[in-house]
Amino acid sequence: MPTKRSAFTLIELLVVISIIAVIIAILLPSLSGARKRSKMLLCMAHLRSLSHGWHMYADDNNDITLPGRFFKVSGGTSNPANWYEIGNGLKYRPRWVAAMGKYVGIFAYDKPRTDFDRQDYDSKVYQCPVVPDWIDERNYAYGYNHQFLGNARKTNGTFHNFPVNRSSISNFADTVLGADCMGTAAGLPTAQRRPYNNNGGDFAELGNHGWVLDPPRLTANSDRGTGDAGSPRTAVDPRHIGKANAVFCDGHAEARTPESLGYRIEPDGAFQDGGPAGPGQPYNRFFSGTGGNDDPPDLPG
Numbered sequence: 001m002p003t004k005r006s007a008f009t010l011i012e013l014l015v016v017i018s019i020i021a022v023i024i025a026i027l028l029p030s031l032s033g034a035r036k037r038s039k040m041l042l043c044m045a046h047l048r049s050l051s052h053g054w055h056m057y058a059d060d061n062n063d064i065t066l067p068g069r070f071f072k073v074s075g076g077t078s079n080p081a082n083w084y085e086i087g088n089g090l091k092y093r094p095r096w097v098a099a100m101g102k103y104v105g106i107f108a109y110d111k112p113r114t115d116f117d118r119q120d121y122d123s124k125v126y127q128c129p130v131v132p133d134w135i136d137e138r139n140y141a142y143g144y145n146h147q148f149l150g151n152a153r154k155t156n157g158t159f160h161n162f163p164v165n166r167s168s169i170s171n172f173a174d175t176v177l178g179a180d181c182m183g184t185a186a187g188l189p190t191a192q193r194r195p196y197n198n199n200g201g202d203f204a205e206l207g208n209h210g211w212v213l214d215p216p217r218l219t220a221n222s223d224r225g226t227g228d229a230g231s232p233r234t235a236v237d238p239r240h241i242g243k244a245n246a247v248f249c250d251g252h253a254e255a256r257t258p259e260s261l262g263y264r265i266e267p268d269g270a271f272q273d274g275g276p277a278g279p280g281q282p283y284n285r286f287f288s289g290t291g292g293n294d295d296p297p298d299l300p301g
Contacts, residue, residue: 040240053100068146143181143213158300179246183210187232190269216262216282217274
C-alpha cells in the first residue's frame, strides 16, 4: 500500500518565508547598532591606551605638558634640532599622539622619517575604526586640546601657549586631552563640506588639520584651525552614533555629544565660534583645565 508523503503547501512555505523575513528585519538594526557600538568602544580603547603617555611625558620634562606639535626651528627637515625620538627612531616634528605613543610602547610609524611631515600612521591603534583612512599625521582623526594644554605655534617669535605646566591644571577629570575631530570642515555648513583627502589642505575637507582640536568657545583674539588667515575652526566629530569619543587628562574616556562638551551648532550644521561668555554661548569648562569657562589664550601681540 503506497505511503502518503507529507509536504509543505505553497501557502505554508510563504508564511515561513514571511516570518523569517520579519525576524531578519527586526534583528538587522540591532546587529548594525552592535557593530557601531563595538567600533565606538574600540576607538575609545585606542584613545585611552595612547593617553597614558601624556603624564609620562610631563614626568620626563619637568612637569611641562606635550605641545600639540613640537615647534619649528630654522632649517626645517635638514636641521637635527627639529628631529625627535619617538621610540623606534627619529621623527621630524612629531604631533602629540606619536610623542605619547613612545611612552606606552605603541609606535606610530614602522619607519619614522626626518625628511617629511605628511607621514601616515602605521599602527592600528592610531586609527579610528569608523574612519580608518584618516591616518595622515596632519589630516588626522584625533585632535589635541592644544590651545589650553600646549600650543607651540609662534607669532612674532612668541609661543601661543607654551610651555604649560601640568601642575597648572586643577581638574584632570573634567579636562579634555583629545577627542574625535572633524578638522576645519566643522566651521563650515554641512552642505559645504567635502570628503576626506589624505594629502589635502582644503578647509572644507573632512579631517583637514584634524590633529588640533579647538575648544568650543573662541574669541576674536584666539588661535583657530590651521592657524592660517581665514581658517575656520575645528571641533569634535560626533561620528559614533551622534557622539564623539573624548579622553580626559585623568585617563578616562567617554562618548559625549558635542553639546555636552560645550559646543553649539548652527541650524546649517556649522559649529559656532562663540564670543564673550554668556547664556546660550559655547563654553570651555571641559577644555580650560580649571573647570571654568575661561577664554582661550590670546594670540601674541
